Each structure stands twice: as C-alpha cells, then as structure tokens.
Amino acid sequence: MKQFLSFLKSRVFLIQLGLALVVLILFVFLALKWLKSSTNHGEFVEVPDFSKMSVMDMRKAVEDAGLRYQVLDSSNYNPDYPRFSILDQNPPAGNKVKANRKIYFTVNPSGYKKVTVPDIVQVTQRNASSMLRAVGLDVQRVTYIDELGRDMVYRMKYKGKHIKPGDKLPKTSKIELICGNGKIPGSARVQADSE
CATH class of the missing domain: 3.30.10.20 (Trypsin Inhibitor V; Chain A)
Structure with missing residues (x-):
C-alpha cells in the first residue's frame, strides 16, 4: 500500500495524469467543433405554411425551402379544403428547423370515403x-x-x-x-x- 501511495505522489504519475487531461480536453474540444460544423449548429430554415396548397405546389415549395417531405395517409375528406390539398403539416408553419428536415403532410382525399x-x-x-x-x-x-x-x-x-x-x-x-x-x-x- 505504501508503494502505491508513493507512486501516486511520484513525478512520473503526475506527468502522465497531466498528459491524459490535456489529450481529453483536446479531444472534447475537437469533437465539439466537428459537431458544430457537421450539424449546422445555429442555422435554421423557417417552415412555410403549406395549408390548402396542392400536392404539386407543395412539392416545389418544399424543395425551394431546402426541406424534405413525406405524405401520410389521407384523412377524412374535408369539404372546406380543395381536393388533394394539404390539411395538416408537422412541424407547423413558422417553426424553425434544420435544413433537409422532413416535413409530414396530411392530404385531403378526392372525396368522402x-x-x-x-x-x-x-x-x-x-x-x-x-x-x-x-x-x-x-x-x-x-x-x-x-x-x-x-x-x-x-x-x-x-x-x-x-x-x-x-x-x-x-x-x-x-x-x-x-x-x-x-x-x-x-x-x-x-x-x-x-x-
């Protein structure tokens, strides 16, 4: 036990411990820099309002905004909206999202089921x-x-x-x-x- 305590107080151990801490701090610093650049930290795109837009118009607007989309199953027919138009979107209009984020749409079917x-x-x-x-x-x-x-x-x-x-x-x-x-x-x- 005395040898172990004397090793912990030795100059060799303290140099090794200092080098390990410097390497760890350097690794964390580089990892954070890489994450910031690869995840576009602080860069946002505002989600446009796609409601009542036709599917064809929505596709063009999504591409222009630098986003991706997925159409979910059509919901029940809503006579207040044009046929094949957007009823709902997630995330909602006005939210700030990363570029290339997928937007989920619910489309008005052609008529009542x-x-x-x-x-x-x-x-x-x-x-x-x-x-x-x-x-x-x-x-x-x-x-x-x-x-x-x-x-x-x-x-x-x-x-x-x-x-x-x-x-x-x-x-x-x-x-x-x-x-x-x-x-x-x-x-x-x-x-x-x-x-």
Whole structure:
C-alpha cells in the first residue's frame, strides 16, 4: 500500500495524469467543433405554411425551402379544403428547423370515403335512420307504398336507383327509404262480397 501511495505522489504519475487531461480536453474540444460544423449548429430554415396548397405546389415549395417531405395517409375528406390539398403539416408553419428536415403532410382525399350500406330492410324507419346515421349516411326522404308493415323499410334508393345492403356509397350520401304505409297491397286484399 505504501508503494502505491508513493507512486501516486511520484513525478512520473503526475506527468502522465497531466498528459491524459490535456489529450481529453483536446479531444472534447475537437469533437465539439466537428459537431458544430457537421450539424449546422445555429442555422435554421423557417417552415412555410403549406395549408390548402396542392400536392404539386407543395412539392416545389418544399424543395425551394431546402426541406424534405413525406405524405401520410389521407384523412377524412374535408369539404372546406380543395381536393388533394394539404390539411395538416408537422412541424407547423413558422417553426424553425434544420435544413433537409422532413416535413409530414396530411392530404385531403378526392372525396368522402365509401361506407357499406347496412341491412335495414324489414327494419322500422326510425331504427333504419339511426343505423344509416351511425355509418355516415342520411335519409333524404321517405316514400310510402301499399305494404302491410307500417313504417317498415322495404327498399332503398340512391339517386333514383335501387340499392341493396352491402353496396358501397360515399359517406354523407342521402338515401330514399321506401316504407310500408300499413295498407294491404291491392292484389292481396280479400273481398268480403266474394263469399
């Protein structure tokens, strides 16, 4: 133990320790200089506002700003924005970012997504309306025909054409319901006089 303590106090050890500290300080200094130059420390690009811009215009603006981009999945259709325009961006406009930073965009699709028409045949008009609203469809009007089930849905129409359960329609489409009025159809009436 005495030899170890005397070595720690020796001139050779102190010179080695001093050299190690000088090399360490020099290494840290050079590493920080290299990082500053390679990461463009203090150099920023302001992110432009891309909202409502078309995808083609956005591509050019991103390249002009020295940035990169990635288009994320399109979100739900927003009728307040043009088709195929930018709905959202991350990072937001006005943020300062490094050159060549990737900007993430959400694009407005060309229209509402398609939804499946639920099976509302032989369901009451009230329940059918609720089921249609649940999937994003609306009732445009209700037409009554001579059928025994009062307010029972017998058929559906979209833009004048008959549709069936399972068909795909754009979300927010308006459907015409054809329901019974509670009267027995003419061909099924039994005449009391016929006896």
